[in-house]
Amino acid sequence: MSQAPSAVVFDFGGVLVDWNPRYLYRKLLSNDAEVERFLSEVTTPEWNLEQDxxxxxxxxxxxxxxxxPEHRELIVAYHERWAETIGGQIDGTVQILTELRDAGVALYGLTNWSAETFPIARERFEWLSWFKGIVVSGEEGLVKPDPRIYRVLEERYGVDLGRAVYIDDxxxxxxxxxELGMTALHFTSPEELRHALGDLLP
Structure with a gap:
């Protein structure tokens, strides 16, 4: 990127929010093998993506x-106890977010998330109010990596994708x-992200 970025766009789950359905199902099933089997055969990632x-x-x-039908109670729990799938925030990334905000960097969010459950996150994490705009897949009827959902950032909020940094796990x-021209960073840890962002941080 030859120019300073005009915005930093964050994914949320796995980057800023420690979300994992295992947090819930470890309370409901007797061992990790049962949890993994249930999540791979019943409440699969593909099933959850449709809510997103x-x-x-x-x-x-x-x-x-x-x-x-034999798993009815466990399936219902995914929805009714969804808040228990959040382990908390990822502190190191939230610290980076804080530094970017304090440095005056324009912050945006682009997340695959159900429109019905995202309000739970809004209520829990005060820093979600720091973003100038957030695109939630469940509100758009589109999920990443569909290029059209990235374009929503451009069309709705005027984000210049060619001058934006994007962070996703x-x-x-x-x-x-x-492929849309963003400077895209694969998130693996807050430490690696801090190094990758370099001069953007004070």
Whole structure:
């Protein structure tokens, strides 16, 4: 990037928020093997992604309980106890976010997240109010890495993608951002992110 970036765009889950359904299901199932089997065979990432795309949770639960009636209570828990899938914030990244805000950097969010559960995060994490704009997949009916959801940042908030830094823990989302001209960083740890951001931090 030859010019200073005009904005930094954050993914949330896995970057700023420690989200993992295992936090919930370790309370409900007897061992890690059962948890892994349930998450890979019943409440799969593909199933959850449809809620991120905008499918209502009521429909998602009804569809899956019809398919796996023996797991009804466990499936319902994913929705009704969703708040327990959040372990907390990722402190090191929140510290970086704080420094960027204090340095006057324009901050935006682009997240694959259900429109029904995102208000839980808004209520829990005060720093979500620091963003000039947040694009939530469940509100758009689009999920990353679809290029159209990145364009929402451009069209709605005037973000110049060619002068924006994008941070995500998903390699395929990073690739999609890079193909649109963003300086895309694959998040692996706050320490690596701090190094990658370099001169952006005071």
């Amino acid at each position: 795309r905008g499918r209502p949770w009521s429909e998602a639960v009804a569809t899956l309980t019809a398919q796996f 998903s390699p395929r989302n990073v690739v999609a951002a890079s």
